[in-house]
Amino acid sequence: MSDEFPVEIKTDQPTVARIYDYGMGGKDNYAVDRQAALELSKITPEMLDVARENRRFLYRAVRHIARESGVRQFIDMGSGLPTAHNVHQVAQQFQPDASVVYVDIDPIVLAHGRALLADNDNTIVITADMADSADILANPDLRDLIDFEQPVGVLYFSVLHCLPDDADPKSALWLMLDTIPSGSFLALSHLVSEDVAAGDAFTEGMLALGPWGRVRRPSEVADFVAGLEPVEPGLVDVADWRPDPDQPELDPVPPPLEPYLGRSAAGKSVWELGGVFRKP
Template identity: 40%
Template sequence: MQDAARTVPPSAQLDPTKPTVARIYDASLGGKDNYEVDRQIFELIKQVAPHQGDVSWMNRRFLVRAVRYLTELVGMDQFLDLGSGLPTVQNTHEVAQFSNPEAKVVYVDNDPICNAHGRALLEENEYTRFVEADLTKPADVLAHPEITGHLELDRPLVLMQIGTLHHVSDDEDPVGVMRHYVDALPSGSYVVLTHFWDPADENPEWSKQAHDLEAKLRGANVGTGFWRTREQIEEFFGGAELLEPGLVQLDDWWPAGPRRREPWPEEHLMLGGVAVKR
């Protein structure tokens, strides 16, 4: 019986009374694929970070610029997007396939709502797949038949962790998880990553707000949300070489143009970067 229970996919366990990270993120983007409980949690977060919705859009803009760079200038045509969340505007496959219509993308998420929308994606796009799996289990992800059947894992690809690892606790060994993924990547592959940032001694005032946000998430019973230091985030690249300008605030990574306003305090509390495995 225990073995049978383990084979039940998360999509068979949908509980609209419990918030999920993917649906809260959808609510922060103004999406419609969330429940009242998710919107309530997002309102609690906004009590500490009233501009957290802007942070979500900043994260999406980073994704768009990074994927566009990797497809248009580097020529990458395979993407493994872990913890992808709900399909919304300017998804990875839309950005990549704008430059290369045959670019292959596999989304991985274990949220049941994401799984339902992922199945819809399969019907729309022959070069896109959605896999229901746990990103903290790299051996299972990399051996998944839909991934091995769609991507050529012996050829360079892009591994994406956009706003995911800050929902993985230290007890789950995110450094070890990422080391496993990066070690498995062929040379010439890229890692794209964003993460909540605790500036610590770099800026004690921002650091206090990061700790307040983390406490609010835990108090709201979401159970996830960890703001880590620059050094801790750098470890997640698994030894891959960061491209210029390095690990920076998201809107500072090759921005599309000059700033139209000063960043909100919350927008300072996230870092991102792109690295290559030599």
Template identity: 75%
Template sequence: MAETGRSFPPNITTDEPTVARIYDYGMGGKDNFAVDREAALSLAKIAPEMLDVARENRSFLYRAVRYLAEDMGIRQFIDMGSGMPTELNVHQVAQHFQPEARVVYVDIDPIVLAHGRAILADNANTTVLTADMARSDEILAQEELRDLIDFSEPVGVLYFSVLHCLPDEADPKGALWTMLDAVPSGSHVALSHLISDDVEAGDAFTAGMLALGPWGRVRRPAELRAFLEGLEPVEPGIVDVSEWRPDPDQPPLTPAPAPLQPYLGKASGGKAVWEMGGVLRKP
């Protein structure tokens, strides 16, 4: 995104990086600023595998939403911490397989609202809310969400690569379960989370993110599984997202920006930090 000559609403900061815009840059998007691009490069130097991991997560999003829409027949989705509209967006995938699917995007970054609503202006079955995903009760009370989501029917609740953005004191498990308690039996959650068994590597990436602003932390596999107790995993279970029903024929992603290209493929010798996730059914 070219900053020169552009004006933005006063609540959109252009001198501090945000997770949504860093991710947008890593996906080859243009809705980011110099500070976000610098942040992405600094993180790539700390954990080069993160570019691969982020893109694996986006591909997992496609497969998980396709499964929910095509195989499970789910026609309504709440995408928590959705980030910037980029490619393989939830509404595009869901509405490809269920043309009447309804999607509510939720993100705390006001630029997500600005760009999302512009892109979705002609899509009556999709909307964007600016809200804190840690405050699930407040999100559930919003009329705009209730206008699109029928809580008497199964819902696909989505937390792709976002729960690690919440620190422990924000109670990410509580935020997740407040949302899951509101949806009926037969609903599903699809999620992914940054994970590491290597404490040093996980702490290094966490420190790199915290240096950029408020964040959560990389967690251990057992911590994520504890979040999900009481749900029924869909095969193959909770795994590295690259291993969740891989499909070599799924739509490809746009190439990463040139400055990040040298970091692609750095995970070939094994990933110290990775995205673990899957799809689970609420009994």
């Protein structure tokens, strides 16, 4: 990456977006992010597999919403840095005129997103806090691109666990869901654990890096989506949501992370629970 950074981009502390980018084999990260990824992998060794399973789930979920359900507009909350199989690439593969709004609080996402999307008139990036759905919904750029009279795909891939309980993630989610019309879709994944100690250990590891939420219990995530119509197979481990061995593969992991690849074969103490849901 360039040695010249906008003043608001902090390169001396890790961010969730850049840690995730490193795990996906991306190059938009710094030494502090790479070290954080390694430390988190020591705490929860299966987390690299879980993160990559989530990215594969993103492809299948967006493909379903665009191809099978015919939705042509998407809002990707907490989108992170551009990496393999971005939402606009998947959606526009099946709906060439699909509109996509990426939302992230990290200013580096805006910088990289603008460069990536300079020639894509149907896709924008806005910097906003996903906890403040009212602010996002009032954004004029989003309103110019998204028609709330037509079905919308709202996406929360592996991000609601970044919000602490006092940010009320369920209310933030449902303000978005109450705004989109019937026939719209939600795709969601969330870090969960039935092992309280394991979940707390990963939560503490993330909180050591900066503001974060927590690993929640599966029942809490099920409560988030109560009232929506689940698309089969419902709310499951994302690795089990319509697995497709023929879907495009991700970039290789960086060599320092290679020892942690395949650790989930021994079981998962923390995993991503997710699914696709239709608003009735």
